[in-house]
Amino acid sequence: MTRLRALARAAQLSPGDHASWVYDAPEQLRTVATEYFAVGAARGERLVYVGGGDVERLVDHLSGLAGRDRLLTDGQLSVHEVSSFYGGPSLDPRGQVTAMLQLARAAAEEGWAGLRILGDTSDYAADPDRADALLEYEASVGVVPATTRTTAMCVFDRNRTQATWRALSALHGLQHAPGWTPTFTLQVVDGTVVLAGEIDIGCVHELRRLLRQLGSSTSGTLVLDLGEVGFIDVAGTRVLATFAQLLAATGRTLRFRNLSDAARRTFPVFSLGEEQCR
């Protein structure tokens, strides 16, 4: 699992990374995408650019990418409109994770050094009816870079995605989110929800939203690993206790595993403990 880090340059990314990048203006997106793909092109990676608007406009975003047209002709680079790439206007989170795994394997079979994808899913994030599906997808798609030679960067337009970009950022171990770098990350690893970083009153809104989404997209017992939580305050612990209560009300169990020292300090305040539900 990638530990929480702030990301300064898109060129720093390498296989195994699942990063998020929040942008404020289209010019920023052009710069970031160009820099990101230039590294991949030099490495001989398969490059996939997915974004909003028509394909022509997306291709134009990469006008600064050296050898862009040749990359397109050779099939090393492909450009896709977001809803056609993600299977239509509604996103199927699980199906899409499977599709991404297949894409990564196909890139390897075709002899590319890896898969390098940049996805601008602001269209989904901006739509209240589709944002939850995107959150579910982002929480679990980390398995692709974790198990294949894939570099993934998810970009979001801050101006269009309201507060959702904050929750989305927290689903990535590597984040570029100027003005508000999330202090924690939530990732689903082998069916376990792993919380890491620092959880305080400044990010409880995002944590609450992500947990509620997780609660509604899963069934049965949920396991929360807290081994990498370096700080958690009363407000953050209250969110976990409330979530445990919410699940219990529907007959489900929330188990806490691997409590860090920080979690051990606040958990007794809410009578929470390891491997315990209430």
Place this chain on the structure above:
Amino acid sequence: VSSTVGTWTGVKFAHEAFVFDSDDEVRARVVPFVDEGLRRDESVVVVAGDHVRNLLAEELGGRTAELTVFAPAETFWHGGHQTLATYRESMEPLLAAQRPWRLVGEPIWLATPGGDAWSRFEAVANDAFAEFPYYSLCLHDRRRLAPALVEAQLRVHPMMWDGDRPALSAHYESTDAYLARVEPARSARPADARTVRIDQVERARPVLEEWLDTSTITSRTGEALLAVYELVTNALRVSGEAWVDEWVEGDTVLWQVRDRGPGLHDLAAGYAPPSLDLSSGRGLWLARSLADDSSVRASASGTAVLLLFRADEAS
């Protein structure tokens, strides 16, 4: 009065100190107390040290099976805050049973290091449990306890056993008066104290972490950080700004968090266990439980909470 509980009607909290010098006194006071509770169909709970439990087991024989709880006190102490919270939690099934209960409790931890703080929690219990149908008979063995510990117990129990019946204690003090007497004395903040004003919650942890890097507290920095941080977020919530001071006195690091809010005029705030309702405040309770000692002082200009952390050698 023939009753072992005086005029207690089983509706509200009664809190009696029973100080004894001999096993015979224990038999004479406690056995009728237990038997009366069983006869009245109350829940009877005994949490006491080995010596008293063995004595009672001998006297009660098979009747110990009728006790709701008959447990050792030896493992009960986890600091005042957590112990009182455990008491509170253990009352849930007793409350649910919807009948009065009586406790024979022997806080043997009074004699252990730091255990003397329990008197403050006994004081706070008078208010926290006031509405419960609960009689607490607290046993204090003069043969084991230093005179000052016994004296403190008489100040925090409204009633005491006079050798014949429960009577009002002449030594009893109000909770605030008692806490003001035993909490750490307030000395003036020295001129070389570090002070910072915080008006944004994001600023709080970086500043505190920087101070802790150069603090004489080295092994409990996580506790100190969390405790002070909780006080700062409380202050920001009530008044939008917080002042944090830090200074050293001997082997103790003192942290003070001040605000200009309406004021916490309850000295006992942060002693009593948080309500079981998840939305209720817990920050002050946690901060005070993490510190070695603490006090809350309110004035017309706001509230100041003082936390003491002893340096590692002494803690």
